[in-house]
Amino acid sequence: MNTNEVEIVLYGAEQLCPSCVxxxxxxxxxxxxxxxIxxxxxxxxxxxxxxxxxxxxGxxxxxxxAKKVIEEDMFYPVVVIKEKVVGEGNPRLKTIFAELEKHGYKAV
Structure with missing residues (x-):
């Protein structure tokens, strides 16, 4: 079992991204x-x-x-774990779970 708390940051906006209809x-x-999670x-x-x-x-x-997401026209929401982008636009649970497992999380 993981006891280290990992911060998962989701960068997004109220308005949907144009490519994310x-x-x-x-x-x-x-x-x-x-x-x-x-x-x-x-x-x-x-x-x-x-x-x-x-x-x-923050x-x-x-x-x-957050400025980079806008400047680089990234598809949001953007999910970041430990400074690594693990999801963009339509984040995949499989990718996010795999990244958490690298940090010691164990699926039950």
Missing amino acids: NLPSSKETYEWLEAA ARKFPEQPFKMKYVDIYQPV DSEKVNF
Whole structure:
């Protein structure tokens, strides 16, 4: 069982990205992802953070990455674990789970 808390940051916006029509909103993706991770890795701590790319708050690293999402026309929401982009536009649970397992998380 993993006891190290990993921070998962989801960068998104209220408005859907132009290429992401018919996909859930960033907030919906955030809630879905948080629930899916909690189910897959029960009783293993993790921290979820949502950063609005148009009104970023938090440390300079998060604010700068939010600007990068806009400047590089990345498909959002963008999911980042330990500074590694693990999902963009329509994040895949399999990819996110695999990254968490690299950090010691064990699926139940």
